[in-house]
Amino acid sequence: MILVISTCKYSLSEEEFVRPIAEIVRDCGFDYHVRRYYERIKIEDYSKIIVCGTALRDFDYLNHVDKFTDLTDYDGEVLGICAGYQILARLFLNALEEIKKIGVYKVRIVRENPLIKRETRAYFLHRYALRSVNEKLTPLAMQDEEICMFKVKDRDFYGVSFHPEVLNREIIVNFLYL
Amino acid sequence: MKVCVLYSGGKDSNLALLKAREEFEVSCLVTLSPKSEESTIFHYPNTELVKLQAESLGIPLIMETCSDDERSSLKALYDALRKAKEFYRVEGVVTGAIRSTYQATRFQKICDNLELWCFNPLWLRDEISILNEALEFGFEIIFVRVAGLDKSMLGKKLTKDIVRKFAERHGYINPAGEGGEYETLVLDMPLFKKKLKISESEIVGKDYDATMIVKRAELVEK
Structure with missing residues (x-):
């Protein structure tokens, strides 16, 4: 069972940022539950977790973030998308910087990884991201000076600052089949 | 939250409006009226008809005319949304964008510049499911422009049968018309107090690239 976590303050945003992810999970044949960021969730009931993004003005x-602290002890795989990337970055004590990026930009792969193999173009919609990481994170891909994909060391936790559901569905599919 | 809906009068913006009304107060509609079908951002045919649709909805309308070039279109959108914020105190914008990152990027940037929330409830939706959902909600939809589809479609109502045919041709055409294959006009939907009746129209253009110009229309009891 896959857990899809919404970080959206408003239901209307979930149509944009959560439903497309849930549909990819469904289309791959996996069962899933959608839960909201402010709920207490028994994450050990799930084999994988996807933390979705939200609207550009949504920071609720x-x-x-304290509701996500259980993730640090989670044994399964986690994919954090945009807001989910920011949550993972903060859980592992990295400082986000103000980097506003809206639109399609080229992504350069800097480390081999199971989610994406080649340079690609991706749709970005965020206000905060990372330019540097501490020893707990490994950069996987860059957009200009932004670390747009990272992996948490010794864990199968991945952060993606862009929205793979728009132009890079293979990232989500590869994650589901890890 | 008070929001405005970017409203073309077609199926997507009407479905977005219906979804927005479930959560927010829709304080006004915003319509951009391009001078020709060359506009890359906005829906062209019969934008004057949105005045009747807005009347039927009982929602104030802000309409801006724009030239076809991108800069003029985006400036007009910015000005219209600024008015919506100033006069109706909206905090967010709802659009019917489905898949175009080109369009979404520009809407998001303008909303960000105006410190407005941006909601795209149809984003990445399967196009066939959008058409079916609109029909299930009781939308009455006609085709008012075609580019790549036969002009005999103009004025025809969207039916389950046509949706099924679009589904069979998926891959050749975008079933939601996002590639400009067609534009639609909503004559009726659940929020309309009266429905639109077209009493005079003219078809201009040639096969596979034609527009239905509505010359006379009125609101009638449902």
Whole structure:
């Protein structure tokens, strides 16, 4: 069972940022539950977790990062998309910087990884991201000076600052089949 | 939250409006009226008809005319949304964007510049499911422009049968018309207090590239 976590303050945003992810999970034949960021969730019931993104002006989830602390002890795989990337970055004590990026930009792969093999173009919609990481994270891909994909060392936790559901569905599919 | 809906009068913006109304107060509609079908951002045919649709909805309308070039279109959109923010105190914009990152990028940037939330409830939706959902909600939809489809489609109502045919041709055409294959006009939907009746129209253009110009229309009891 896959857990899809919404970081959206408003239901209307879930149509844009959560439903497309849930549809990819469904199309790959996996069962899933969607839960909201402010709920207490028994994450050990799930084999994989995807933490979705939200609207550019939505930061309410940052008031609930404490709800995600159980993730640090989670044995399964995690994919953090945009807001989910930011939550993972903060859980592993990295400082986000203000980097506003809206639109399609080229992504350069800097380390071999199971989610994406080649340079690609991706759709970005965020206000915060990472330019540098501490020893807990490994950069996987860059967009200009931004670390747009990272892996948490010794864990199968991945952060993606762009929205793979738009132009790079293979990232989500590869994650589901890890 | 008070929001405005970027409204073309077609199926997508009407479905987006219906979804927005479930959560927010829709304070006004915003319509951009391009001078020709060359506009790359906005829906062209019969934008004057949105005045009747807005009347039927009982929602105020902000309409801006724009030239066909991108800069003029985006400036007009910015000005219209600024008015929506100033006069109706909206905090967010709802659009019917489905798949175009070109369009989405520009909407998101303008909303960000105006410090407005941007909602795209149809984003990445399967196009056939959008058509079916609109029909299930009781939308009455006609085709008012075709580019790549036969002009005999103009004025025809969208039916389950046509949706099924679009589904069979998926891959050759975008079933939602996002590639400009067609444009639609909504004559009726659940939020309309009265429905649109077209009493005079003219078809201009040639096969596979034609527009239905509505010359006379009125609101009638449902």
